[in-house]
Amino acid sequence: MQxxxxxxxxxxxxxxxxxxxxxxxxxxxxxxxxxxSKTIFIFxxxxxxxxxxxxxxxxxxFQYPMYVLLNHIKYNFLKYFGLKPxxxxxxxxxxxxxxxxxxxxxxxxNVYNIDIKLSFLLENELNFLITEILxxxxxxxxxxxxxxxxxxxxxxxxxxxxxxxxxxxxxDPIFEEKHSHVFIPAGRSLMSTLTDQLQEIKNPDTLDYxxxxxxxxxxxxxxxxxxxxxxxxxxxxxxxxxxxxxTELLQKLVKKILKGEYRFNADIDKERIYFKNNQxxxxxxxxxxxQESVWILLLIFRYILDKTSVFMVFxxxxxxxxxxxxxxxxxxxxxxxxxxNNQIIITTHSPYILSSFNNLLYAYQVGTKKIGDERExxxxxxxxxxxxxxxxISAYFISEDxxxxxxxxxxxxxxxxKIDSASSIINDKFNDLFNLDD
Numbered sequence: 001m002q003x004x005x006x007x008x009x010x011x012x013x014x015x016x017x018x019x020x021x022x023x024x025x026x027x028x029x030x031x032x033x034x035x036x037s038k039t040i041f042i043f044x045x046x047x048x049x050x051x052x053x054x055x056x057x058x059x060x061x062f063q064y065p066m067y068v069l070l071n072h073i074k075y076n077f078l079k080y081f082g083l084k085p086x087x088x089x090x091x092x093x094x095x096x097x098x099x100x101x102x103x104x105x106x107x108x109x110n111v112y113n114i115d116i117k118l119s120f121l122l123e124n125e126l127n128f129l130i131t132e133i134l135x136x137x138x139x140x141x142x143x144x145x146x147x148x149x150x151x152x153x154x155x156x157x158x159x160x161x162x163x164x165x166x167x168x169x170x171x172d173p174i175f176e177e178k179h180s181h182v183f184i185p186a187g188r189s190l191m192s193t194l195t196d197q198l199q200e201i202k203n204p205d206t207l208d209y210x211x212x213x214x215x216x217x218x219x220x221x222x223x224x225x226x227x228x229x230x231x232x233x234x235x236x237x238x239x240x241x242x243x244x245x246x247t248e249l250l251q252k253l254v255k256k257i258l259k260g261e262y263r264f265n266a267d268i269d270k271e272r273i274y275f276k277n278n279q280x281x282x283x284x285x286x287x288x289x290x291q292e293s294v295w296i297l298l299l300i301f302r303y304i305l306d307k308t309s310v311f312m313v314f315x316x317x318x319x320x321x322x323x324x325x326x327x328x329x330x331x332x333x334x335x336x337x338x339x340x341n342n343q344i345i346i347t348t349h350s351p352y353i354l355s356s357f358n359n360l361l362y363a364y365q366v367g368t369k370k371i372g373d374e375r376e377x378x379x380x381x382x383x384x385x386x387x388x389x390x391x392x393i394s395a396y397f398i399s400e401d402x403x404x405x406x407x408x409x410x411x412x413x414x415x416x417x418k419i420d421s422a423s424s425i426i427n428d429k430f431n432d433l434f435n436l437d438d
Contacts, residue, residue, distance in 0.1 A: 002176075003095040004043070008088065010035045010081060015403050019044075020394040022337050023345045026354060026406070026418070027398035033347040035081070036398070037313045038183070038210060040345060042080060043094035043102065044311050045181040046073070047171045050126070054133050055164065065134060066127050070116050077104055078114065080209045085113045096122070096176045125174045133167055179311035179343060182217065182299060183210045186315040189291035218295050221302060222264045222271065229254070229261055229301075236305040246339070249383055250304055253332040254297045257325055262294055289320040293329065300336045311343040312336075318350035330356035334386035354395070354414045360388040361413055 002019040006012045012032035017023075019040055025033040053072055059065035078085065091105040100122040106114045118126070143156055172178045207215065225232070233247045255261060260275035262283070271283035273290060283291065296317055303310050314333065318326045330353060337344050346353065364387035367378035378384075390412035397406050397418055406418040417424075 002044075002097075004036070004040050005091070005093040005095075006036065006039060007091045009039070009090040009092050011400065012036060012398075013401055015396075015398070017394060017396065017403075017405075019343075021341075021343050021392040022357075022388060022394070024354065024357065024393070024395040024414070025345065025347045025398055026349065026395070028400075029349070031398045031400055033398050034186075034315065037315070037345045037347050038080070039092055040094070041181060041183050041210075041311075041313050042077065043096075044177055044179065046102075047175040047177055048168075048181070049073075049076070051133075051168060051171055054130060055137075059130070059134060065130055066123070069130065070118075074104065074114055074116050076209075082208075087114075100174075100176065122174070126171075129167065129170060129174065136163060177311075179309050179341075180303075182303075182310055182312045183214060184296055184299065184312065184314050184317075185210050185214055186319065188293075188295055189288050189320065214295075217299070221295075221298055223266070224302060225262050225264050225298060227263075233305065240305070240307055242305065242307075246304070246335075246385060249335060249385055250301060250332075253328060253335070254301055257293055257321075257328050257332065258290060258297055260290075262298060287320070289322070289325065292319040293317075293321060293325075296329065297332070300332060303342075304336065304339055307340055309340040309342060313345045313347075315347050316349065317346060318348055318353050323352045326350060326352040327356040327359070330360065331383065331386045334360045334388050335383075337388065337392070338385060354418070357388065357393070357395075358413050360386055361390050361393065363387045364389055365412065 003017070004019055005016045007014050010032060011030055012035050015032065015036055023040075025036060027033055050069065050073070053059075053069065054065075059068055062068045077083075078087075087106060089106045089108055091103065093101060093103040093105075095101040099119060101119045102122065103117045104114060105117075140156070140160060144153075148156070229251055233242070233251060236242055237244070237247065258273065260273045260280075263272050263274055263280075264270060265272075272280040273283060273286050273294070274280040283294070286294075296314065299312070303312075317329050317333065321329065333344060333346070334357075336342055348354070359382055363378055363382035363384075367375055367382075367384060367387060370378055375384075390407075393407070395406045395414050396403050406415045407413070408415050
């Protein structure tokens with residue numbers, strides 16, 4: 001079980017929790033939900049950043065390449081959160097396992113910089129791999145500079161790609177993290193409206209790290225959806241022998257939530273949502289709910305069809321969606337969580353999201369005890385492929401000065417009083433006004 005520990009970082013005064021397969025963070029705005037989810041995302045995707053940096057830079061020129069690499073990690077960590085080296089003291093620790101962890105911190109003794117510390121085992125294994133990669137890069141350069149035929153150069157390049165894939169497969173167990181990583185930020189409707197402009201941005205540094213990685217991903221994603229969803233599923237079924245019940249439910253939920261089908265065509269006006277026969281609306285003129293949800297739906301659809309194991313962060317999946325549709329998108333996320341060992345984090349302000357997850361948790365508890373017709377009756381209410389095992393989920397209420405688990409340990413459900421707290425406050429105000437009415 002991986003674990004995150006945060007002290008005095010941004011708006012988060014203190015937070016410490018296991019990183020479960022499904023993790024829900026609810027609380028007021030500016031309470032630290034996004035900071036927590038982004039921090040976890042950075043540490044889980046660190047292995048890919050390290051490998052890319054080693055390959056893209058000449059670390060072999062330095063006497064202590066590990067020192068240079070750690071400085072790169074520290075610099076990016078500051079940049080991702082908009083911090084300066086002289087920020088207030090903080091500590092962020094991520095445990096990949098009992099013996100492997102990283103701590104990034106600012107102490108009172110180091111006024112002008114932050115520090116980073118790797119556990120002994122993690123540093124040793126990473127240092128060994130870095131040395132091997134750098135030695136390979138030196139050998140590759142030497143072979144490139146020798147007189148070689150075109151075919152020999154092609155073979156050399158092919159071997160380089162194979163070697164990179166080998167190193168990638170070996171860095172995964174070092175960090176005990178095999179997922180691909182996707183961050184879906186809030187404000188997605190703006191990205192749908194400005195999709196063409198985002199694709200043409202010449203200086204990607206004008207976007208923050210999380211938005212930039214998301215935009216790059218959806219610009220690749222959209223070109224895949226140039227045909228009817230049925231055809232896309234059939235093509236993938238032929239290639240990957242997908243579960244027909246799974247794809248049927250996936251297709252049903254995507255169409256139900258989006259109220260149509262997304263289609264991309266670079267030769268015409270690019271992005272449309274078809275809702276009846278040949279009737280459509282251009283994406284930039286679609287409803288805000290469609291614009292907010294479309295990328296969530298398409299990413300989930302593609303990753304399930306690809307059979308890729310993914311760690312995905314959803315910021316405010318409920319944005320601009322009717323409560324019933326929020327329930328549908330939770331059912332889709334539950335389906336996504338149950339395939340290929342996927343992991344998810346959700347930040348939300350919506351009690352409907354929490355209530356919908358309670359339905360998936362309760363359906364699991366009721367349905368797994370039933371057989372035959374009784375189990376089918378449960379599945380007629382909530383599809384079994386979306387049920388969530390309570391052992392896989394955690395949920396926290398985050399506020400400015402504290403955090404607390406909101407999972408009832410006995411019922412194994414999200415506590416109802418936390419779900420209803422906002423509506424209770426509003427109702428109390430109404431009752432106070434009513435009592436003053438003569």
